[in-house]
Structure formats: C-alpha cells, structure tokens
Amino acid sequence: MLREGVRPETVVLAVAKAIEAKFSRSDWIELSLLTGVREEVVSHDRLLRSLNWGDDDYFGHVADMVPLLLGASERQPGSQRRSVSSRFPNFAQVEQFLDLPAWLRTSEPDLYAKLYGGPVPVDALQAAAAELGVIDVDEHAVRIRRGLREDPAQAIGSAKELLETVLKSILGLHGTGKETKLDVPVLLRKANVQLGLDAGGVRGSDAAAEQRRRMLGSLAQLVISTAELRNAGFGTGHGLSQRPELDVPTARMVVAAAVTVAQFYIEAHAATAQNV
Incomplete structure (x- = not known):
C-alpha cells in the first residue's frame, strides 16, 4: 500500500x-x-x-x-x-x-x-542526529542508501562506521588521536556506562531493568556482529582484492540493525542530557 x-x-x-x-x-x-x-x-x-x-x-x-x-x-x-x-x-x-x-x-x-515506507529507517536517524548535533551521520546515510542498491559491501562498511561515529560522538571522542582508536565492543561498554545503561548504572534499579539489560545485550551482539562482518571482509575498509560476497537480504538486515542501534543510542543520550 x-x-x-x-x-x-x-x-x-x-x-x-x-x-x-x-x-x-x-x-x-x-x-x-x-x-x-x-x-x-x-x-x-x-x-x-x-x-x-x-x-x-x-x-x-x-x-x-x-x-x-x-x-x-x-x-x-x-x-x-x-x-x-x-x-x-x-x-x-x-x-x-x-x-x-x-x-x-x-x-x-x-x-x-x-x-x-523504507526498509532502512535512515531518515529518522538523521533527524535525531541533527537535533543532537551528532556529526557525519548524513555522509554515512548517503553511503548506506547507495550501497544497498549498488554495493552491499559498501553498505555494511558504512553501517559499521555509522555505529562508530555515533558511539564516539556520545563519548566525546573526536579526531584521530590515540584515544579514539577503540574497538566497537569497547566503545559500547563505555557508552553504556556513560548513559547509565550498564548493570551498575543510574538506571540499574529501574522497573524492568533486567529485561532492558538483556535487550541491550542483544543490541550489543548486533553491533559487534556488524563490526565482525565488516572485519571478515564482507564490508569495505580493509582493501581486500577478492572480497567474499554477501547477499543483499543479509546486507539489508545488517544495515537495518545497525541503524536501529545507532538511533537508540542517540535517543538514550538525549534522554540522559535532559535529566542532567
């Protein structure tokens, strides 16, 4: 319809x-x-x-x-x-x-x-990112859209870079200094601590906190798996001469998951900032 x-x-x-x-x-x-x-x-x-x-x-x-x-x-x-x-x-x-x-x-x-209605809700992510001043999201969104049509490996690489951009922006890690050279799992843990989303955080005793932690654990696996797919050569970024091919439906699933996680962290960051 x-x-x-x-x-x-x-x-x-x-x-x-x-x-x-x-x-x-x-x-x-x-x-x-x-x-x-x-x-x-x-x-x-x-x-x-x-x-x-x-x-x-x-x-x-x-x-x-x-x-x-x-x-x-x-x-x-x-x-x-x-x-x-x-x-x-x-x-x-x-x-x-x-x-x-x-x-x-x-x-x-x-x-x-x-x-x-799109399979990848990038527009909502862009709107949230713009409101919070999270930079570079538009660039990744363009690459994701183009990649899903022309180059699934590019879309996966851009999805991983999108997650890194959002997490680093939340943590205030900018530029290319040594302090920014962190793997995605480390960025995730630090973001969860900063946002009070870890088990010992400020929201650790909220109603349904345990269920939320389990959901966050699942989100973390989505993020980490996206990074691992890219690092395994299914996404751009490592200069492989014979990159393995990933089917478009799987690429769409990876990108949709990455966009959902990125938007969650942006909105969680906004909610935390409002309560400060």
Whole structure:
C-alpha cells in the first residue's frame, strides 16, 4: 500500500524507472492494451524507436508516457491534493504488471521508501542526529542508501562506521588521536556506562531493568556482529582484492540493525542530557 501523501511526480518517476529497466516492445504493447492507450503508444514518434535503438532520450519519452498509462486526466485545480488512486486510476493495474514494490525494493530503495515506507529507517536517524548535533551521520546515510542498491559491501562498511561515529560522538571522542582508536565492543561498554545503561548504572534499579539489560545485550551482539562482518571482509575498509560476497537480504538486515542501534543510542543520550 502506498504511503499517504505520496507526490504524483514520485509515482511517475518510480513507474518510469521500472519500465526503462524492464520493458521490451511487447511489454509496451501488452500494458498499453490493458490500460487503453495502445494508439498513443504505437503512434508516438520516438518512444518505441528510441527503445529499439537504445537512444539516450528513451527515458524522457517513457516519463512522458507514464501519466497516460496511469490514466491521468487533465490537470485541474486542487489536483495535487487528490489521492493517487483518484489521480491515477490505472495505478494498481500498472503496479501489478510491473511488480513495482519488489523491483523498487531491490533496485531503487530510496524510491521504495518514498512510495511504500523504507526498509532502512535512515531518515529518522538523521533527524535525531541533527537535533543532537551528532556529526557525519548524513555522509554515512548517503553511503548506506547507495550501497544497498549498488554495493552491499559498501553498505555494511558504512553501517559499521555509522555505529562508530555515533558511539564516539556520545563519548566525546573526536579526531584521530590515540584515544579514539577503540574497538566497537569497547566503545559500547563505555557508552553504556556513560548513559547509565550498564548493570551498575543510574538506571540499574529501574522497573524492568533486567529485561532492558538483556535487550541491550542483544543490541550489543548486533553491533559487534556488524563490526565482525565488516572485519571478515564482507564490508569495505580493509582493501581486500577478492572480497567474499554477501547477499543483499543479509546486507539489508545488517544495515537495518545497525541503524536501529545507532538511533537508540542517540535517543538514550538525549534522554540522559535532559535529566542532567
């Protein structure tokens, strides 16, 4: 199901990218018959020709044709406020024909996030980090998004670096001095102590403290495993000439876990600062 408030331009872009990547001439004819725009497709002076010849202007012609495939009517006042289903009555049919969510999830995760809700909640992390002045998160977020689509090893390497950045920022470790050269497990232990999240900390006697400690232990394992995957060569950072390959679903799981842990520590840091 589409997210509420999706911009029509985003829908058109997503459909156009999927068509550009997947369609043959016969696909165009089949979908145009299903949506009632065959005449417009076959009479277009450049669309199918640019497809056949692999011309650079093909995507532009695809984007021009997508609103017709989606059943868009002439723009009217207030049309931007209409739902996708009323603005594009053929969307569900086109979506099913393209298997759009599955293709976007694998090939265009940023667009998938905008249309359906993202598998990696980086935006929420960025918002939390910006509010607290935790630096460099945006850079890691860009690398993670790009890596999930183009290079899973890069995404895992960036996820590990994201965790290091967040933990070091919480601990006030900046620059490249000797005091910053700490492994992730050490950073975790120090952050837990500073935030009062360890067994002997200020929150050690709170209700459900034992359950929270167990959950933190599980989070710690996620963090450490992310670092170990990167160090084992599945993530960038060690200059390996023959890096082992990790499947994209596992890379997504690693990144999602790393982002969740990073956001938890940022928000825990904010809560501690407010109570000081």
